[in-house]
Amino acid sequence: xxxxxxxxxxxxxxxxxxxxxxxxxxxxxxxxxxxxxxxxxxxxxxxxxxxxxxxxxxxxxxxxxxxxxxxxxxxxxxxxxxxxxxxxxxxxxxxxxxxxxxxxxxxxxxxxxxxxxxxxxxxxxxxxxxxxxxxxxxxxxxxxxxxxxxxxxxxxxxxxxxxxxxxxxxxxxxxxxxxxxxxxxxxxxxxxxxxxxxxxxxxxxxxxxxxxxxxxxxxxxxxxxxxxxxx
Amino acid sequence: xxxxxxxxxxxxxxxxxxxxxxxxxxxxxxxxxxxxxxxxxxxxxxxxxxxxxxxxxxxxxxxxxxxxxxxxxxxxxxxxxxxxxxxxxxxxxxxxxxxxxxxxxxxxxxxxxxxxxxxxxxxxxxxxxxxxxxxxxxxxxxxxxxxxxxxxxxxxxxxxxxxxxxxxxxxxxxxxxxxxxxxxxxxxxxxxxxxxxxxxxxxxxxxxxxxxxxxxxxxxxxxxxxxxxxxxxxxxxxxxxxxxxxxxxxxxxxx
Numbered sequence: 001x002x003x004x005x006x007x008x009x010x011x012x013x014x015x016x017x018x019x020x021x022x023x024x025x026x027x028x029x030x031x032x033x034x035x036x037x038x039x040x041x042x043x044x045x046x047x048x049x050x051x052x053x054x055x056x057x058x059x060x061x062x063x064x065x066x067x068x069x070x071x072x073x074x075x076x077x078x079x080x081x082x083x084x085x086x087x088x089x090x091x092x093x094x095x096x097x098x099x100x101x102x103x104x105x106x107x108x109x110x111x112x113x114x115x116x117x118x119x120x121x122x123x124x125x126x127x128x129x130x131x132x133x134x135x136x137x138x139x140x141x142x143x144x145x146x147x148x149x150x151x152x153x154x155x156x157x158x159x160x161x162x163x164x165x166x167x168x169x170x171x172x173x174x175x176x177x178x179x180x181x182x183x184x185x186x187x188x189x190x191x192x193x194x195x196x197x198x199x200x201x202x203x204x205x206x207x208x209x210x211x212x213x214x215x216x217x218x219x220x221x222x223x224x225x226x227x228x229x230x231x
Numbered sequence: 232x233x234x235x236x237x238x239x240x241x242x243x244x245x246x247x248x249x250x251x252x253x254x255x256x257x258x259x260x261x262x263x264x265x266x267x268x269x270x271x272x273x274x275x276x277x278x279x280x281x282x283x284x285x286x287x288x289x290x291x292x293x294x295x296x297x298x299x300x301x302x303x304x305x306x307x308x309x310x311x312x313x314x315x316x317x318x319x320x321x322x323x324x325x326x327x328x329x330x331x332x333x334x335x336x337x338x339x340x341x342x343x344x345x346x347x348x349x350x351x352x353x354x355x356x357x358x359x360x361x362x363x364x365x366x367x368x369x370x371x372x373x374x375x376x377x378x379x380x381x382x383x384x385x386x387x388x389x390x391x392x393x394x395x396x397x398x399x400x401x402x403x404x405x406x407x408x409x410x411x412x413x414x415x416x417x418x419x420x421x422x423x424x425x426x427x428x429x430x431x432x433x434x435x436x437x438x439x440x441x442x443x444x445x446x447x448x449x450x451x452x453x454x455x456x457x458x459x460x461x462x463x464x465x466x467x468x469x470x471x472x473x474x475x476x477x478x479x480x481x482x483x484x485x486x
Contacts, residue, residue, distance in 0.1 A: 153300060153311075154281075155277055155280070155288070155289065156289075156310070156364060158281065159289055159364035160311035160312045160364055162311060162312060162313070162314055
């Protein structure tokens, strides 16, 4: 087994970077900045019982987002929403590529850990994380299936003599779907501590995490004050 | 030797050819207006290549970006040879890939992403990654696009080399280049018409682009005994003019 080195960035920082990017899309009020700064800080400190507090923040964020969507007098919101979504999706995908390289496992593990702190021993947490893990495990192989279907790549493989006739390849998504939908299977695997590979050690949040979070706070804050003029 | 292909339907351009045959080793031209179905015709030949009776057909698309699917130049070259999940391949493949990359002057870009390369370099990479596959039929769709002079000369050398053992079908709108490199080919417009490329140029070439082309058109219009191919070949044009002068003992005057 290769030696596992601690990740320089806390997995939750990565996850929260993505979340902050999504929220930045719908930001309309300085209260968002405040709420998210509190939430990020709250999750990172990992001290005390933040359960009710975090729940309130999350609920408030969702409620505020819906309000921001519905109450924008005089702004053709839905016309600009598509372009904004595309722009921010690209940004978030970029962040995912930079920060999420090779550490989805630890990110899911951290999400599970964080959610269990908030929600307690909820069956849905383990089930959800297992779903994400299976999805990530099968995704590359599904991409491989799709690549074989591409005419050009099939041509190149057949020229090189590596193209295989795989008439049953359509079964893979069916199997994955079966795994994901099977409560018994998922819970049995997960409750027995099954993981795809060993979980990498996660160091506690450090200075780099603080800088990333601060950068996000700046991005969100600047956007609240209308710079740059993205909307 | 010609390979019988049979009926080829080009759906979007709305035409088909029956009893079509693919000529043997050599360079064959394909010319025609925009939208006449040249690229679709190439796609149909790729589909024929997938059939059991088909030859090993390799297509370099008009837009090379569509073929650059891997993360690095090296992977782009070797991906089709990689077997299984671990991506292992024969050592000979790596040697050959290094050699071909060096020939196309891409050896310093092994770890670069293909999408970072310039348009001409992407074209070279697409051509190189096809060369390593050594198909029996090369289909080159506008291969000159984006190539600088140095690499056009390199492409010419490669075409001569490939055409000794493979059929190389080249589609291009650059008549001068087509006439220098291909003697026979097809005019593609609501079907395929086989003929000498010079005659196809004379029948279907649009308004002249170069002074020599204009001169040659006028000579042909006047029925002068010159060949259509010679306008693209200065030496040949000169010899033909000298022949006319020697036979008639006077310099021909063009009204």
